[in-house]
Amino acid sequence: MASTGGGGEVARILxxxxxxxxxxNRIDNQISALEGQLRELTLQNxxxxxxxxxxxxxxxxxxxxxxxxxxxYRYSRQLLLPSFGVQAQENLLKxxxxxxxxxxxxxxxxxxxxxxxxxxLGIVDHDVVELNNMHRQVIHTEAFIGQPKVKSAAAxxxxxxxxxxxxxxxxxxxxSNALEILSQYDLVVDATDNAPSRxxxxxxxxxxxxxxxxxxxxxxxxxxxxxxxxxGGPCYRCLFPTPPPTTACQRxxxxxxxxxxxxxxxxxxxxxxxxxxGAVGEPLSRRMLLFDALSARIRIVNIRGRSLQCxxxxxxxxxxxxxxxxxxxxxxxQSPLSAAPLKLNLLPADSRINIKEFNEKAIKGEAHILIDVxxxxxxxxxxxxNSLNIPLSTLEARLPEISSxxxxxxxxxxxxxxxxxxRGNDSQRAVQFLHKMGxxxxxxxxxxxxxxxxxxxxxxxxx
Amino acid sequence: xxxxxxxxxxxxxxxxxVKIHKVNVELKNGEKKLTMKDLLAWVGSNxxxxxxxxxxKGDSVRxxxxxxxxxxxxxxxxxxxxxxxxxxVVVFISTLHGG
Numbered sequence: 369m370a371s372t373g374g375g376g377e378v379a380r381i382l383x384x385x386x387x388x389x390x391x392x393n394r395i396d397n398q399i400s401a402l403e404g405q406l407r408e409l410t411l412q413n414x415x416x417x418x419x420x421x422x423x424x425x426x427x428x429x430x431x432x433x434x435x436x437x438x439x440x441y442r443y444s445r446q447l448l449l450p451s452f453g454v455q456a457q458e459n460l461l462k463x464x465x466x467x468x469x470x471x472x473x474x475x476x477x478x479x480x481x482x483x484x485x486x487x488x489l490g491i492v493d494h495d496v497v498e499l500n501n502m503h504r505q506v507i508h509t510e511a512f513i514g515q516p517k518v519k520s521a522a523a524x525x526x527x528x529x530x531x532x533x534x535x536x537x538x539x540x541x542x543x544s545n546a547l548e549i550l551s552q553y554d555l556v557v558d559a560t561d562n563a564p565s566r567x568x569x570x571x572x573x574x575x576x577x578x579x580x581x582x583x584x585x586x587x588x589x590x591x592x593x594x595x596x597x598x599x600g601g602p603c604y605r606c607l608f609p610t611p612p613p614t615t616a617c618q619r620x621x622x623x624x625x626x627x628x629x630x631x632x633x634x635x636x637x638x639x640x641x642x643x644x645x646g647a648v649g650e651p652l653s654r655r656m657l658l659f660d661a662l663s664a665r666i667r668i669v670n671i672r673g674r675s676l677q678c679x680x681x682x683x684x685x686x687x688x689x690x691x692x693x694x695x696x697x698x699x700x701x702q703s704p705l706s707a708a709p710l711k712l713n714l715l716p717a718d719s720r721i722n723i724k725e726f727n728e729k730a731i732k733g734e735a736h737i738l739i740d741v742x743x744x745x746x747x748x749x750x751x752x753x754n755s756l757n758i759p760l761s762t763l764e765a766r767l768p769e770i771s772s773x774x775x776x777x778x779x780x781x782x783x784x785x786x787x788x789x790x791r792g793n794d795s796q797r798a799v800q801f802l803h804k805m806g807x808x809x810x811x812x813x814x815x816x817x818x819x820x821x822x823x824x825x826x827x828x829x830x831x
Numbered sequence: 832x833x834x835x836x837x838x839x840x841x842x843x844x845x846x847x848x849v850k851i852h853k854v855n856v857e858l859k860n861g862e863k864k865l866t867m868k869d870l871l872a873w874v875g876s877n878x879x880x881x882x883x884x885x886x887x888k889g890d891s892v893r894x895x896x897x898x899x900x901x902x903x904x905x906x907x908x909x910x911x912x913x914x915x916x917x918x919x920v921v922v923f924i925s926t927l928h929g930g
Contacts, residue, residue, distance in 0.1 A: 473930040561930040587929035590840060608926060612895025616885060618841060620929045630930055656897075658924060660839060663850070669899050669922075672906040 396511060400523055426461045426487070434458050442531070443485055456646035457485060463645035464488035466553040468541055468569055470521040471495075472620065472630030473559035473584045473637060475507035480638035481557075482525035486645060488533045489525060490553055493517040494540035494706070500831070504627030540706060541565065543693050546572045550579060555645055557637050558583040563617050564697035564705045570604030573597050574681045575692050580651070582640045584633040588623055591633035591659040594652055594671065595640055597681070601653035606675035606682075611701040621709065629661050714796040719803070721811045723819040726786060735783040737773045741798045742789050750829045752788070752820065760794045767805055785810040792816040832856050832865055832917050836874060840925030842896065845886055846878045854878075867900070868911040870921065886923070897924045 426434035433454045435443070439461070446452050465486045467474050470493040481489055495517050497508045505517075512520035518538040525534045537549055541560075550556055550572050556579055558569050566583065573579040574597060581596040583604065596603050636657065643649040658667045676683045698704055729736065740747055740755040747757040756773060758766045770785070777783040785807055789795040795812040802810040813819070821828040836852045843850045856873050858865055868890060879886050885893065891911060892898055898905040899922040905913050915921070 469930055471930055559930050561928065563928045566928060585927035585930055587927045588841070590927065592840070592924075592927050607897070608895060610894035612926065613885075613893065616841070616893070616895050616925060617928050623841075623929075625929060633930075658839065660850075667902060667922075669902045669904065670907065671897070671904040 392511060393515070396523075400519065403526065426458055434461070438531070439485070442529075446484065452646065452648055456648045459646045460485050460642065461487045463555065464490070464553045465555045465557060465641055465645060466490040466492065466537075466550060467557040467559055468492045468565070469559035469561065470505070470507065470517040471501065471559065471561060472504040472586060472625065472627070473634040474521070474557070475505045476631050476634035477557055477559055477584075477638040477641070478521050478525055479507055479528065480635060481641060482529045482532060482534065484638075484642055485529065486532060486641075488535060488553075490535040490537060490549070491518050491521050491525075492537040492539070492541050492549060493521070494538065504625060504630050506627075506631065541568065542705070543568060543695060543697065547576065547689055547692065551576050553579070555579065555641055556581050557641050559634065559637065561620065562705065563611055563703055564701040566604055567611065567701060568695075568697045568705070570596055571680050571687065571692055571695070574603050575687060575689050578681070580644050582637045582644070584630075584637040586630035586633045586659075587618055587620060587625055589626055589629055589661040591629050591661070592656060593633055593636050593640070593659070594656040595644070596653075598644065598651055598653040600674055602672055602674045603678060603681045605680045606673075606678045607671060609675070609679065614702045617701075617703055619709075626661060629659070632659060632661070709791055710793055711791075712793045712796050714800055715812060719799055719811055720796075720814050721786065722814045723823050726813050727820075727824050729784070735778050736786055737770065737777055737783055738786045738788060739770065739798070740788050741794050746790060749831055750817070752817070755788065760789075760798050763798055763801060764805075767807075770802075770807065782809070786813055787811070788813040788820075789816045791818050832858065832915065834870070834915065834918070835920045836870075836878065837920065837922045838924075839922065840927055842886065842923050842925045845882055846880050852878055865915045866911065867898070867905060867909075867913040867915065867921075870915060871911070874923075892923065895926050897926060898922070899924065 428434060429436050435454060435457060440447065443457050447454055447457055463486055465481055467478050467481065467490065470478060470491050478489065478491060496514055497512045497517055497520050499513055501508060502510065507524045508517065508520045516538050518536045522534045522536045539545060541549065546568060556569060556573055558566060558581055560566060560569065570581055573581045578597045580598040583596055584593045585591065595601065640652055644651050654671055654673055656669050656671050658669065674681060679685055680687045738752065738755040740751055740757050741760040741763065743759045744757060751757065758769065774783050774785060787795040787798045787802070787810055792812065792815045795816060799810045799812040817828070818830060821830045832855070834854055834856055836854055838846060838850055856865060856870065871887065871890070871892065875883060875887055887893060900908055900913055901920055
């Protein structure tokens with residue numbers, strides 16, 4: 369490759385790309401604002417919309433049903449289904465569905481719900497689109513990186529179907545706003561990523577008079593799906609009266625997830641929502657679908673019905689809207705409503721070192737051993753030079769290795785022992801253990817490799 | 832008694848990442864039947880290799896674990912008192928929250 373360009377040329381091109389991206393974002397925003405205005409005007413004035421924007425309202429068309437010629441053409445392939453037909457399509461067009469979470473599950477769910485003609489489709493999310501979402505959150509495009517997921521998802525839904533109403537709720541769902549938001553919909557799709565949100569959404573559906581809830585979850589290579597609060601079926605609490613320990617609540621950001629797995633579950637959530645809103649078929653109530661992607665197994669099991677002892681929907685339950693507003697779901701589940709990473713603080717300050725101090729010591733050539741306690745497959749993604757990978761789970765068995773490494777390194781004076789991980793939680797656990805085992809000088813590097821990427825080497829990959 | 836025992840939703844990590852276990856559980860001396868209570872104790876000492884608190888709490892499973900006997904929630908068959916038969920399939924699945 370020619371090397372005549374030099375650093376200046378690279379910087380110039382990068383600058384130009386950034387400037388172009390910024391103006392593209394501005395233009396995208398202008399377009400979506402104008403589209404919004406146009407929709408409002410069309411609805412208010414009843415003026416003749418342009419060919420691509422035809423109101424989704426169901427009015428008598430003179431064909432003995434409420435579908436306009438455009439609707440008949442758009443939805444023809446599902447109108448042709450004998451078990452679906454005009455009646456289910458009319459039901460769908462009159463229905464309103466709220467999807468909570470525009471992530472891995474919400475992406476495909478929203479795309480299909482918009483496409484099939486749900487009359488009013490709401491989206492709740494407080495997050496912004498990030499590059500590491502793209503592999504599974506297929507509703508978003510690169511142009512929307514850094515922008516609210518709700519805006520991005522709403523734009524995608526409108527570009528598929530400009531005849532339905534898409535409602536943007538760009539906020540985190542909380543007990544303070546959930547009743548007001550959920551009460552505007554006939555059906556809720558839980559596409560969130562954490563335990564407290566799942567309890568909160570289910571409870572809210574119950575206190576609002578048993579709004580049906582299509583609940584999906586996915587992690588790693590497995591997915592689960594069921595319908596709550598439907599036709600005498602159980603609510604989330606009937607099934608899980610006591611929240612699981614926080615250590616049992618894994619997050620996609622820690623454990624990983626293959627993009628297509630939430631994709632499959634999200635599609636199935638759309639399907640269940642379409643069945644309920646269209647009033648066709650047998651919704652997956654009192655049954656649960658378990659999907660194991662790696663072994664290609666789908667199992668549908670029978671689960672309990674509504675529990676008479678359920679604290680929220682049971683026979684003697686006294687759980688009111690006011691109880692709901694006052695309920696602390698984060699305390700109940702011991703985990704935050706947004707799937708934020710854990711930030712532990714287990715060690716005294718003198719057992720910790722910040723990343724800049726560590727870097728200075730390393731540059732000065734201080735004799736030290738750096739242990740990276742992440743799992744081996746994390747270490748393979750990226751690691752610091754001269755770091756020794758001893759995963760936390762194997763630490764106890766590999767203490768002798770640390771002893772001999774320290775001896776070898778510190779031939780003249782005692783070598784320091786530093787421990788690093790991805791974010792600085794496991795490194796603290798490791799240092800705690802090392803102290804107990806006699807390695808009293810061990811220090812954890814605050815903030816882990818994320819801090820290294822942020823404060824020392826901006827080219828160091830984060831994941 | 833020949834049983835198939837399966838783990839999912841991450842519980843397999845407690846037993847060397849093996850999801851499906853074909854096992855033969857001997858009935859205790861003098862016992863004529865095997866209940867889920869007996870099986871849980873057996874699983875705890877024979878299949879679970881680490882962090883037993885992630886599987887059991889007291890004499891039952893920890894909150895957030897669904898137990899299925901022949902694809903049916905054990906709540907419908909008597910929970911700990913469910914009586915098992917030869918060739919039964921028992922699934923332990925941890926509920927997922929991700930998305």
